[in-house]
Amino acid sequence: MHHLTPEQIAELREDLLKLREAILRHAEEQIRDPSNVVFEGGDEIDRANIEADRYLNLQRIKTRELKLLRKIDYALMKMEQGIYGVCESCGALIPFERLKARPVANMCINCKEKEEERENE
Numbered sequence: 001m002h003h004l005t006p007e008q009i010a011e012l013r014e015d016l017l018k019l020r021e022a023i024l025r026h027a028e029e030q031i032r033d034p035s036n037v038v039f040e041g042g043d044e045i046d047r048a049n050i051e052a053d054r055y056l057n058l059q060r061i062k063t064r065e066l067k068l069l070r071k072i073d074y075a076l077m078k079m080e081q082g083i084y085g086v087c088e089s090c091g092a093l094i095p096f097e098r099l100k101a102r103p104v105a106n107m108c109i110n111c112k113e114k115e116e117e118r119e120n121e
Contacts, residue, residue, distance in 0.1 A: 003093040004085050012096075013079055015103045020072045023065050030058060071104035078106075087111055 004012075078084040085094045089111035098105055107115065 004096060004099075008096050008099075009079060009084070012084075012099055012103050013076065015100070016072050016075055019103070020069060023069055023072075027062070027065060030061070068104070071106075075104050075106070089115075 075084060085096075085099055086092070087094055087108040088106045090108060092108045092110075094105055094108050098109060105112070
């Protein structure tokens with residue numbers, strides 16, 4: 001017996017798929033047009049620094065997007081297995097409202113807060 005209705009699961013699956021599509025579209029745009037920076041004045045060193053900063057920023061974005069894509073795929077896999085919406089730490093059911101706000105959530109709010117407290121120590 002699952003705590004989410006089939007309609008809720010369908011809605012969350014749709015949210016995950018839309019998010020996945022948006023990330024892939026953004027990545028594709030970055031690849032297609034890597035020169036979305038206009039160099040105005042400055043010497044070669046200034047331009048090189050701007051380009052290096054832009055590259056590092058793009059790498060950070062790619063890393064974040066890749067992590068999010070993995071979380072989305074993981075959530076979709078859990079849906080297929082019928083175990084989506086269950087806290088991986090304590091086994092509690094994750095409320096629909098939390099999943100709606102963060103469809104890749106794999107922990108209840110209590111366990112997530114405890115994890116963040118441990119990370120900040």
